[in-house]
Amino acid sequence: MSLLVDEERGVLRITIDRQARMNAVDLATMSELGELIIGAETRPEVRVIVLTGAGKAFCTGADLAAAAAAGGNEASPEVVMDRANDVVRAIVDSPLPVIAQVNGPAAGVGASIALAADLIYAADTAYLLLPFTSIGLMPDGGASAMVAAAMGRVRAAELALLGARLPAAEAAAAGLITRCVPADRLSDQVEAVAAQLAAGPRRALQLTKVAINAATLTQLDEALAREKTGQSELLTSADFYEGMTAMLTRRPPHFDGAVLPTTDPV
Template sequence: MGELVRVEVEGGVHKVTLNRPDVMNALNRDLRRELTAALTVGHSARVIVLTGAGRGFCSGQDLSDATGLDDAGFERTLNEEYVPMICAITEAPVPVIAAVNGVAAGAGANLALACDLVIAAESAVFIQAFTRIGLIPDAGGTSFLPRRVGLQRAMGAALLAEPVSARQAESWGMIWEAAPDDRFAEVVATRAAKLAAGPTGAYAALKQALRGAFDQPLEAQLAVEARLQGQCGASEDFREGVAAFLEKRAPRFTGA
């Protein structure tokens, strides 16, 4: 990867760090492209952790980078650069953790909400800052936010563009967990290690089932469950899980 994104791989954990700390990891064109590539490479790992360098997670679009943001360029930039970046998260066959170490604003907030599990430091805040500059939430925000918190809270967060603390986000169901700052890194590492040791095939099927659940009626969702459960039931991980249960030991999943 390039200088704007750091990648560290250890024990099946593919850690991706946004690395523009001087501008709170604001997203310019080069960072978006590097990030998409780093996330895509992480699809072959067992879990991806996305975080930011310095005191912020991501402050959103770099407004000093006018590339592709002229009158005619917004739609093209979103389609060509933001959509692949978000899809690299939502379509990953492995769990993706957003480790929100500080401010997550604008597209940065929605980059976090695209992830499967969001763990934030208590001092972190989420800001749907778009209306402050006359825009609407993008980077998937109009989909992720109301599905996580309901329409009224999504409207309030987007219309008022006020900071939502990590604790408030946790109570709303916007994120999974707000961790004390002094234990944040430990909590993220523990969650990542647990997922990296888990049944990755079942995780991939689970992600597919849950992410599609809002888009179809119950009967169709039941059919999806049956098909995916059939795949999981034929896996080595299922056989290992049952054997470990009967033998009263920890399972040794391989992803097969």
């Protein structure tokens, strides 16, 4: 099982458990994660969702090794993007409060999943990373909207264009996550917050979440559509093949500087 599920006192805890891959997710895991989040809203006994990772990482993005092993035939780029977008939309649209317990690196779509949560608590040893351009891709999972909404265009560009690592303390100072917590206190912090939410008024919490998201994530749907179009193109490009091969063989990539399309893809 790639996902561990535990429910206690109104708290549904979903743990990504692919430790051999630093909790990088394959398509099946992504699909299951979205289904679990959507299914939770129909269960009156569930009052809050906690997302976290097993071991040393939260989630280090898509499992490119699994995709390479499948010979690129795991699914079409459009289906891959749909599954990632489904998870982000499930988190944002869920009537339940969703907490991300970022116990370690959150990279690629793993960062997008964390940032989609309503409350994000990260260990002081954790960091966020948008490494997409280093393998010939662009940010996805709504990251182009969520990071810019929280940090502004210039800081978002630094993270996305340069693939700069953002330590949890800096992410908290920039307003990108809720709080940076000493690693040995992270579980206690999240458990206390989850218990408070689970004991709260479900409908009032739901409407509060809806109101905040409506005011702050006004460009999320457009961002997901742009990312799907752009990423679907890039996932079939020579630059992505080179970037993925370089990453898997632990060597620097050598991009060929492919000419960009002459028209806007969206």
